[in-house]
Amino acid sequence: MVFTGKHVLLVITGGIAAYKMPQLVRLFVKQGAQVKVVVTENAKNFVTVKTLATVSQDVVYDDQYVSENTAALTHLELPLWADFVVVAPATANMIAKLANGFADNLASTLVLASNKPVYIFPAMNDVMYNQVATQRNLQHLNEGGLTIFAPETGPLAEGYSGKGRLPEPETIIETVYTAYYRHAHSQVLKGKRFIVTAGGTQEPIDPVRFISNRSSGKMGYALAKAARLLGAEVTLITTKPKLAPKGLKVVPVATTEQLQAAIEARYQQADAVVMAAAPADFRIATPAQQKIKKVAGEDELKLTLVKNPDILATLGKKKQGQFLAGFAAETQDLEVNAQKKLQHKHLDLIIANQVGQPEGGFDSDQNAGKMIFKDGTVQPIALMSKEQMAMVIMTAISERL
Template sequence: MVLTGLRIGVMMTGGIAAYKITELVRQLIKKGAQVRVMMTESATQFISPLTMQVLSRSNVIVDTFDENEAEHVQHIHYADWCDLVVLAPATANIIGKLANGIADEIVSTTLLAVTCPKLIVPAMNSHMYDHPAVQRNIEVLIQDGNHMMEPDTGFLAEGYEGKGRLPEIEAIVIQIESMAASIVYPQVLQDQKVIITAGGTIERVDPVRYISNDSSGKMGFAMARFAAWLGAEVELITSKANFPTIPKVNAHLIESASEMYEKVLLFYEDADYVVMSAAVSDYRVANPADQKLKKKNQNSQKVVWELVENPDILASLGQKKDKQVLIGFAAETQDVMKYAHDKLERKNADWMVANDVSEAGIGFNSDQNKVTIIGRDGRIERLPVMDKLVLAGRIWSVVTNQEIDSE
């Protein structure tokens, strides 16, 4: 979606991590991007230009003086073609060249002509990465407006642990998508602070058992991801730890409804939008055990736990509401619209996103959802079954009253 049709230049230099860029190119192509690869001569020592040509479905540029098209100067034409450039792996050598304006081969020469956003992904030995000269050069590139990823820490080619590994391909793609979003989507949430809750809360019975529900947190995470794509600074408060790190999304891991409420209140005063997409447990065990509970009588078939009500987070926020736009979610199994309208009024929300979780293939644990958005002003927007990330864009489009094409 966000990368569809985007023209991405992938520039490769000579590091052992060069072989991983095959998967990066494959993932970008899979997500709909157009990719053109440029390689230094050193990069070709690690992987064949033919391999990158087959994967990118485009000619690979290696030689500065290989000017086959008389109507174009190839490195300028390449720089002008790109909507976004990724330099990976970025060796200490190329980082030093770019920081100091040196242009002595095809990649360094082209980089000086690139005017679109650039993502630099360092990968090198940990001692090289830590060298003061390299760190100075990195700081210069950041000050010049380049986007810089930190390398991962792990097992290096030299046979020991250190910081210098190329970040995981998924992380690079996520960073590229975040950069692309500022090109593709209107930044309608720029400088806005957004709170989003996600996932089912956990109410402990004892240290190894708990009461919860089937909420996966996927819808909340999609709302958080898209809000960041629209320029927001997001505080994601969730019981789920299985989501990747997203730029501009600060994840806060909690368990119980009480913990979630306390964390939401920390950010509520400064928030512009609050999205309560978490499935908050209505009740908690009054006296959870400190140790694992044991069976006292093998013949007994009944266990009684005293339950008490959890705080109604959405209703409480509705009472405290000042400038915040409050968006609730109503996951129902019957009379969906009736309960959603009632919830909107009782909890003083501005919007309610309703869905029928009893329908197969949507809702809890699914990658798809179908919802109806209800506004306090009487607006009703019914959306068909779609991917939750696409749906998140549609919800933000309705809530902000801005045209956002999330398809």
């Protein structure tokens, strides 16, 4: 829930894409935000106030609300309440008003009265979008500190494809998340090179079977995103590249030995390595070249396993100033076992988390644990989303870099 505790002010203007906004509200709420919605009169032609009130569980603000509540300073109170403002869809008309300082309705007034981050998502016909006047207005808004996100190319209301389409709500959520946390957190890792690993390795038994574990890669993906938001140059080495977040440099691997080779090839240039991947401790001594068949009368199949290299311990011995962090997924004696790994592998930080619990751990969107540093500092992390936990971890690492 990456927006837990955040106040989102959503301004909806009168474009056809306004019909998507109830879903955007639902997604913000699902991610922990409290949402207040403001609509223009034209927006109500495309989406109902009742629907927006239902999904936001709050009153919907419009010009009629202002006229009926004359004592309230709604245009000032809402911007003060908000952590950030999203204008979606933003029509050419609203963009022109904001660029030229017009405040002739509640929507335009509260945006102009806001000193919080404002994210503008233009959506209109492609010809309107490409007009000199529209582009000039967008440039004025950008120069004034508002953040503009270009529309997508795709099917338009006119029946053909062009640049002017509002991104899907899921894309807007991801875009706002990235922009807001870049704004909220200074680029403290700018110039630093990070290697982050994710996912469980796969050790082949034969061409169709392998040994692996329950690691989903979600924690590693969140850590890579957090490092990038804080300004780092990030290389994500993962066993599940198709699920990796967009915009990251991704190196796909499968086995523990491939993971080790990929890290070591980049280790000398790295400032930090965060090992969130779950390498298999053992591999098949000699994987079969052909699919292993069941044999009549044989009820057992014996596999000979050999130990895989300990990647973190190897990196710890080669350290030349790199910050090295790892994870300890334990089912018992959490802190004791984590401390042993911290010392044995020469780590700067180990994140210990209890697996096998009802909430958190493998394949969950949430996690909890303890950060244990080599200087003896222990910092508990309460149950929270993996995105939030990743930001806590990366912020702590940045303070030590």
